[in-house]
Amino acid sequence: MSLMEIIAQNLVHFHLWTSIQTFPKSSAKGTPHGVVRGVPPKKLSETTSISSTGETESSTTDKPDGDTSEEWVLPLSISDKLTVENIEQIFESIRSVGSYRPKRIIAGLLDDDGSVVYYFIHDGLVKPRS
Amino acid sequence: MIPISIVNGKYFIFDIDSVKRVRNDHLIIGTLSGTLSILPQQNILLGLPLQLTSEEALWLTEMGLGYLIFNLKSSGLNLEPKVAGDETRLNTVESSDSDRKLEIYQSESVQSELSADLRKIKDSVGYQTFKFFKSFQNGSRYAVLPGMRFGGKYLVYNGDPLRYHAQFIVQPLDYKKDDIGMINIVNNGRLSTGVKKLWVVAGEKEDGSTECFSVEWAGFG
Numbered sequence: 001m002s003l004m005e006i007i008a009q010n011l012v013h014f015h016l017w018t019s020i021q022t023f024p025k026s027s028a029k030g031t032p033h034g035v036v037r038g039v040p041p042k043k044l045s046e047t048t049s050i051s052s053t054g055e056t057e058s059s060t061t062d063k064p065d066g067d068t069s070e071e072w073v074l075p076l077s078i079s080d081k082l083t084v085e086n087i088e089q090i091f092e093s094i095r096s097v098g099s100y101r102p103k104r105i106i107a108g109l110l111d112d113d114g115s116v117v118y119y120f121i122h123d124g125l126v127k128p129r130s
Numbered sequence: 131m132i133p134i135s136i137v138n139g140k141y142f143i144f145d146i147d148s149v150k151r152v153r154n155d156h157l158i159i160g161t162l163s164g165t166l167s168i169l170p171q172q173n174i175l176l177g178l179p180l181q182l183t184s185e186e187a188l189w190l191t192e193m194g195l196g197y198l199i200f201n202l203k204s205s206g207l208n209l210e211p212k213v214a215g216d217e218t219r220l221n222t223v224e225s226s227d228s229d230r231k232l233e234i235y236q237s238e239s240v241q242s243e244l245s246a247d248l249r250k251i252k253d254s255v256g257y258q259t260f261k262f263f264k265s266f267q268n269g270s271r272y273a274v275l276p277g278m279r280f281g282g283k284y285l286v287y288n289g290d291p292l293r294y295h296a297q298f299i300v301q302p303l304d305y306k307k308d309d310i311g312m313i314n315i316v317n318n319g320r321l322s323t324g325v326k327k328l329w330v331v332a333g334e335k336e337d338g339s340t341e342c343f344s345v346e347w348a349g350f351g
Contacts, residue, residue, distance in 0.1 A: 082310045082312070084331055084333030084343065087310075088341055120347070121343050126344050
């Protein structure tokens with residue numbers, strides 16, 4: 001089973017995500033193991049992005065139909081290497097498979113024992129949760 | 131313009147009005163580092179001078195807000211052969227009336243010689259990131275302090291550190307080369323979320339702009 005499938009299964013059976021869709025490395029170019037799209041059982045926290053012009057904007061995605069509950073998960077192994085440029089490429093890769101650039105992605109890190117941890121990677125600067 | 135003294139390779143502001151100005155107008159915080167001569171061991175409350183980090187000193191000079199001055203005896207800088215060119219000019223710096231002295235101090239050749247040490251960090255990823263935050267949202271809205279306390283290179287405050295908590299723990303990285311490190315994402319992401327901050331990785335692109343990504347615990351897993 002590929003790393004992407006393990007993460008997808010963890011999302012479905014452990015965190016009860018729905019509408020899971022997987023995009024393998026071959027279609028989501030630039031991602032180390034592909035990318036997973038899904039909807040969490042409860043909407044994850046909203047973020048307020050800070051732009052260089054001083055405007056702040058609240059939303060989780062730029063999705064055209066306004067559905068903000070959809071999240072993108074990037075499966076990663078604990079031994080992967082990632083540069084700042086790689087993250088930018090991954091955001092662009094998601095734009096090509098999902099037709100919009102998300103405000104954030106979720107890094108799903110898998111360890112050798114099967115445990116998975118999830119971290120937001122926001123595009124640019126956002127306000128910290130209070 | 132604010133005079134920044136170089137003493138022993140470190141940068142200081144000795145004038146209280148200048149200290150107020152850099153703090154209030156430009157959010158340059160520095161560290162108060164002076165003790166009283168009669169109580170040199172008392173170091174709980176420190177006063178003038180204000181010591182600046184290299185980034186702060188370089189930024190002030192680059193923005194045209196400050197200029198560097200030196201004390202020949204304690205600076206250890208040897209300006210005579212390179213800058214002064216002739217003996218008379220250096221003597222002018224040492225002895226003449228203050229207006230003339232200032233003019234020579236602020237001249238490009240003297241300033242470029244004095245800032246030789248500072249220019250070494252000019253192209254570093256660290257300074258580029260410092261500058262990015264200092265110029266973000268058209269100016270001095272963010273205070274950028276050394277970030278040791280939270281395990282990053284810089285701590286970025288949304289205003290004066292006495293009035294606000296820090297928002298970002300910043301790690302400048304080479305855009306193409308430096309590995310962020312999966313363990314670092316977990317370590318710093320977990321720590322920063324625990325203290326209501328964000329861990330920010332920043333890299334400078336080829337076109338000179340800075341790209342940032344903020345890392346935060348997702349709240350599950």
